[in-house]
Amino acid sequence: MVRRYADRPVDRAVVDRMIENAVRAPSAGFTQGWSFLVLDRPTDVDRFWSSTAPPGPPSRWLTGMRTAPVVVVPLCSKAAYLERYAEPDKGWTDRENHRWPVPYWYVDTGMASLLILLTAVDEGLGACFFGIPRDRVQALREEFCIPEEQRPVGAITVGHPSDEPGVPGSPARRARRTTDEVVHRGAW
Numbered sequence: 001m002v003r004r005y006a007d008r009p010v011d012r013a014v015v016d017r018m019i020e021n022a023v024r025a026p027s028a029g030f031t032q033g034w035s036f037l038v039l040d041r042p043t044d045v046d047r048f049w050s051s052t053a054p055p056g057p058p059s060r061w062l063t064g065m066r067t068a069p070v071v072v073v074p075l076c077s078k079a080a081y082l083e084r085y086a087e088p089d090k091g092w093t094d095r096e097n098h099r100w101p102v103p104y105w106y107v108d109t110g111m112a113s114l115l116i117l118l119t120a121v122d123e124g125l126g127a128c129f130f131g132i133p134r135d136r137v138q139a140l141r142e143e144f145c146i147p148e149e150q151r152p153v154g155a156i157t158v159g160h161p162s163d164e165p166g167v168p169g170s171p172a173r174r175a176r177r178t179t180d181e182v183v184h185r186g187a188w
Contacts, residue, residue, distance in 0.1 A: 002126025004064035004166030005159030010125065015040050015070055018119040018158070022074075025112035028104035029090060033080030034112050035150055037073035045071050048155070051143035052136045064166035065128065068157030072116055073132075073140070075150040076109040109153045116156055126161035129154055 019036055027033065039045050048071045053062055081104060082095035092099060113129055120127035131154050132140060140152060 001128040001169055002157075002159070002161045002166070003061060003128055003169065004162040004164050005067040005069065005126065005157070006162045007067070008069070008160045010040065010070050010159055012040065014119075014123045014125070015072075015158070017123070018072070018116045021115045021119045022112040025108060025115050027108040027111075028081065029084045031081050031084040031104075031108070033077040033084070033105050034109045035075045035077070036112075037075065037144055037146065037152075039071040039073070040069070042069070045069065047143055048073075048140070051139040052132050052155070054133060054136070061167045064162075065130070065157055067162065068128075068159045070158040072156045072158065073144075074109050074113045074116070074153045074156065075146065076105040076153055077149050078103070078105045078151070079149045081105050105151075106153060113153065113156060116158075120158050124160075125158055127156055127158045129156050131155075 015038060019038065022034070022036065023032065025034075039048050045068070049062075049066050058066065081100075082097075084090065085092050085099065086095050117127050117129060132152050137152060140146065141148075146152070
């Protein structure tokens with residue numbers, strides 16, 4: 001996860017490739033209930049930060065993140081999944097939440113987001129997925145006319161990594177768990 005970017009634009013064809021790969025992510029029932037707000041013009045990126053940043057002076061993290069020339073906001077639609085699973089080939093006639101053991105609208109959008117991150121790496125770029133503060137989501141919606149049925153899952157900054165490292169992330173303070181700690185073969 002890159003937290004500071006060089007002052008270089010990202011080729012629009014690369015941004016398009018990231019989205020083209022994202023829409024190939026798996027989705028429950030092939031619902032494809034994701035959408036992507038792509039902000040790749042400086043004025044739009046500035047509008048993103050103005051609508052999502054908390055009031056007051058920016059933190060060191062935010063100062064570095066604001067150097068990204070591209071921001072992608074992945075969004076999900078729960079309604080799309082409820083509608084899709086009410087179609088005849090799925091066998092449900094209602095749109096009840098209790099049928100969902102896991103909210104796949106988030107899972108699937110997360111998988112699509114990961115494909116954006118992986119494509120950025122494959123293209124020699126840096127990227128960072130992060131959450132939008134809960135109290136700033138409505139301002140983001142209003143700024144970019146995001147429909148109510150679309151829920152921002154987070155945001156992804158993309159750009160050429162800066163030679164300056166930026167703010168170190170959690171791996172600088174926490175060790176990565178080993179496979180022995182997380183893998184349980186055959187049983188827990």
